[in-house]
Amino acid sequence: MSTAAPLSPEVVSTHDAPLPTLEQLPDDLDTLKRMIVELVTTLRQRDHDLEAAQHRLHLLLQRLYGPRSERFNPNQPLLFAEAAAATTQTSTAAAEQEQDEPEPAKSAKRRGGHGRRHLPENLPQRPVHHELTDAERICICGQPRIDIGTEDGGKQLDWQPASYFIWQHWIHKYLCADCAARGLQARRAAEATKVEVAKNDPAAATSAALEPSAPAVDAARPIGPAIISASKPPAPIDKGLPGPGLLAHIIVSKYFDHLPLYRQENISEREGAFIPRSTSCDWMAACAELLQPLYKFMVKEVLQSLWMHTDDTPVKNLGHEPGTTDKARFWIYHGDRTHPYNVFDFTLNRKRDGPQTFLGDFHGYLHADAFSGYDALYLPNPRAGCEPIKEVACNAHARRKFFEAKGSDELRSHQALAYYGQLYDLERGATANNFDDDQKLRMRQDFAVPILDQFKAWLDKERDPVLPKSPMGEAIGYALNNWTALVRYTEAGFLSIDNNVAEREMKRIAVGRKNWLFVGSANGGKTAAVLFSFTSTCHRLKIEPWAYLQDVLSRLPRASADNLAELLPDRWQAARKQAAAVPAPAAPIP
Numbered sequence: 001m002s003t004a005a006p007l008s009p010e011v012v013s014t015h016d017a018p019l020p021t022l023e024q025l026p027d028d029l030d031t032l033k034r035m036i037v038e039l040v041t042t043l044r045q046r047d048h049d050l051e052a053a054q055h056r057l058h059l060l061l062q063r064l065y066g067p068r069s070e071r072f073n074p075n076q077p078l079l080f081a082e083a084a085a086a087t088t089q090t091s092t093a094a095a096e097q098e099q100d101e102p103e104p105a106k107s108a109k110r111r112g113g114h115g116r117r118h119l120p121e122n123l124p125q126r127p128v129h130h131e132l133t134d135a136e137r138i139c140i141c142g143q144p145r146i147d148i149g150t151e152d153g154g155k156q157l158d159w160q161p162a163s164y165f166i167w168q169h170w171i172h173k174y175l176c177a178d179c180a181a182r183g184l185q186a187r188r189a190a191e192a193t194k195v196e197v198a199k200n201d202p203a204a205a206t207s208a209a210l211e212p213s214a215p216a217v218d219a220a221r222p223i224g225p226a227i228i229s230a231s232k233p234p235a236p237i238d239k240g241l242p243g244p245g246l247l248a249h250i251i252v253s254k255y256f257d258h259l260p261l262y263r264q265e266n267i268s269e270r271e272g273a274f275i276p277r278s279t280s281c282d283w284m285a286a287c288a289e290l291l292q293p294l295y296k297f298m299v300k301e302v303l304q305s306l307w308m309h310t311d312d313t314p315v316k317n318l319g320h321e322p323g324t325t326d327k328a329r330f331w332i333y334h335g336d337r338t339h340p341y342n343v344f345d346f347t348l349n350r351k352r353d354g355p356q357t358f359l360g361d362f363h364g365y366l367h368a369d370a371f372s373g374y375d376a377l378y379l380p381n382p383r384a385g386c387e388p389i390k391e392v393a394c395n396a397h398a399r400r401k402f403f404e405a406k407g408s409d410e411l412r413s414h415q416a417l418a419y420y421g422q423l424y425d426l427e428r429g430a431t432a433n434n435f436d437d438d439q440k441l442r443m444r445q446d447f448a449v450p451i452l453d454q455f456k457a458w459l460d461k462e463r464d465p466v467l468p469k470s471p472m473g474e475a476i477g478y479a480l481n482n483w484t485a486l487v488r489y490t491e492a493g494f495l496s497i498d499n500n501v502a503e504r505e506m507k508r509i510a511v512g513r514k515n516w517l518f519v520g521s522a523n524g525g526k527t528a529a530v531l532f533s534f535t536s537t538c539h540r541l542k543i544e545p546w547a548y549l550q551d552v553l554s555r556l557p558r559a560s561a562d563n564l565a566e567l568l569p570d571r572w573q574a575a576r577k578q579a580a581a582v583p584a585p586a587a588p589i590p
Helices: 029-065 080-100 176-201 202-210 246-253 262-269 275-301 354-357 372-378 395-407 408-433 437-463 471-481 500-516 520-538 547-557 563-569 569-581
Strands: 171-174 227-229 309-316 327-334 342-347 365-367 390-392
Touching: 029 408, 227 395, 246 262, 246 275, 246 500, 246 520, 246 547, 262 275, 275 342, 275 547, 275 563, 309 500, 309 520, 327 354, 327 520, 327 563, 342 354, 354 372, 372 390, 372 569, 395 408, 395 471, 408 437, 408 471, 437 471, 500 520, 520 547, 520 569, 547 563, 547 569, 563 569
Parallel strands: 309 365, 365 390
Antiparallel strands: 171 227, 309 327, 327 342
16 A cells, blocks of 8 residues: 655645644733634635636626526436435525414514615705696686695705806996085196296296195095095905816815816816816915915924824826935824824935924824834934824734744734734723823823733743744734834823824825826925815815815915914814804894
């Protein structure tokens, strides 16, 4: 009897590793529970992936070798008739058993997510009256029917396309008849005086002609200009065609709804007002220039934050210099609760000069990833009186590395994920119970710090047995190298366990990048950074972006530097709410 040859090392699966021993498992009960949850989650995901793969394989085989038609002929004899008959008998018995069982009472609770929703109350309502014609009102007896009232026929939500319109500006002129008459009388008197002087003394007349003559003015009633004109408010673009509403619409469409300018060009042409993309591109640059003072004010405010989130993402730059890379960068700087602004910055590369220049006046907590360009920010600031920036690393990045190492080292990966599962459970519980900063700090000190200490001891223990260049070795090395910054969130309740806030804002650039693909030049990138800052901040504060931009673009041309603070998104929103809360004056009683 021959024995099978052993498998070669090339075909041995990575999942054939020996099972863990009891000594390798943690002694902590909570960690073991989390490991079980992670294992069950992994098994279910694996079963789901296997089922999906089998289904795709079945469809592929059927497409290659099976019949193309989806019809089924009931008279065609089955290949496995006996098995089909047994299956039919089993199904019939099961159906009879279900009929014998009493039907369970249906729950009176209605499932969520179904049914017609209530229409918004803030939408304008247009009444539509359905009436009979005069001929239809004639009764069979020959007499006309009388309208006795109406009944509710229901509501219907409808839509009509947005429309372009033209503002025709007429500047009114105003005349003061009294000043015009008195001014004319004064000028005639001055002319008569000159004539009289010329008759008596020609030399004096010559000198009087060289000097300007002023009309006689009554001190009690000064003479003003006879005609004055109403002032036309300055436009967002000096002598430009677009109004603030159109500019706000283009900004929101591209930088909020990710609609490129060439698509907006086609839409405007369909609606009868063709706006070339080159023209709208120039308008966007002009809007960014107009908003630049307010943008700088936002930058100044966000740098006063106690903590800040930042991240970056690449974007193609078509206008890069020869010999340089076409990969430019957008950076997000997410302010704290008292400075709720999302400020974007644009750089031509990912060098450390970008964040160092922007964060030169910041000295709080900085949530960021382990990018080496930030390292110089955490060094002592040479300027007197300024503390260095405190690094707060992202635990989501560290957790992701352990998750990616699951395929090569499943046991250690699940144990690390179990520790992170406990930490994130604490954070979700604090959010669900609306903990304030003090309560969150006590929770972290009492519960999160002991878990982190156990996690750190486990990392130190497992660092030597694994290969440094393996996925697990790199995950453990990343966590230990950034450990001080990873656990810094336990020092204050206002800090976050990860940097997901900034990463979510970067999705705004990522989604838009799939539509508009690139920036045309460095100036185009700076324009986009300014406009992204306002649309993103409006989204954060739940402000309707078109209403805000339309109002701000109308007021900025005549706003002074002292009034810029009123146009910041949060203060603009507060002023609107305060104005809406003031009751309207009562109508006078006739």
